[in-house]
Amino acid sequence: MRKEFLKKTSERLLGMKKLLLGEIQDRLKGESEGGKDEGRDTYDLASDERDREINMILSDREREKLLAIDDALQRIDGKTYGNCECGCDQCEGEIGLPRLKVLPFTRLCVRCQEETERENRLIRRIDEPGPYRKLTGADAEEDSF
Numbered sequence: 001m002r003k004e005f006l007k008k009t010s011e012r013l014l015g016m017k018k019l020l021l022g023e024i025q026d027r028l029k030g031e032s033e034g035g036k037d038e039g040r041d042t043y044d045l046a047s048d049e050r051d052r053e054i055n056m057i058l059s060d061r062e063r064e065k066l067l068a069i070d071d072a073l074q075r076i077d078g079k080t081y082g083n084c085e086c087g088c089d090q091c092e093g094e095i096g097l098p099r100l101k102v103l104p105f106t107r108l109c110v111r112c113q114e115e116t117e118r119e120n121r122l123i124r125r126i127d128e129p130g131p132y133r134k135l136t137g138a139d140a141e142e143d144s145f
């Protein structure tokens, strides 16, 4: 993997993280508005206390995104970035650069991603209880006449 690309990607990831944290920070500030003049103290809080506070305000989606960003950054540091993590037989081993450009925190190559999605769809199909039926609702309506 080219160093230049890794550097650019890590900058991009850090930018995304900053943006996301900025939004959260704004939301925190918005919530604590109400006469209290503690805005600046938020930054001085012990970091895990602040993490906890940030965690509480995050949606699942945002939390996942933050984790994915941190994860990708760690993989860049650990020089494993761009390796597909699936380890199956048909794996291409490395995730293509065009794919990484579009999805900088992906952990699977195109092949494995498609394979995983197909499996997930299969599992979902088995789990589904079948189409919803609302027979009782229609019957009950007749009383209103």
Ligand SMILES: [Zn+2]
Pocket: 084, 085, 086, 087, 088, 090, 091, 092, 093, 108, 109, 110, 111, 112, 113
């Ligand atoms: Zn793969």
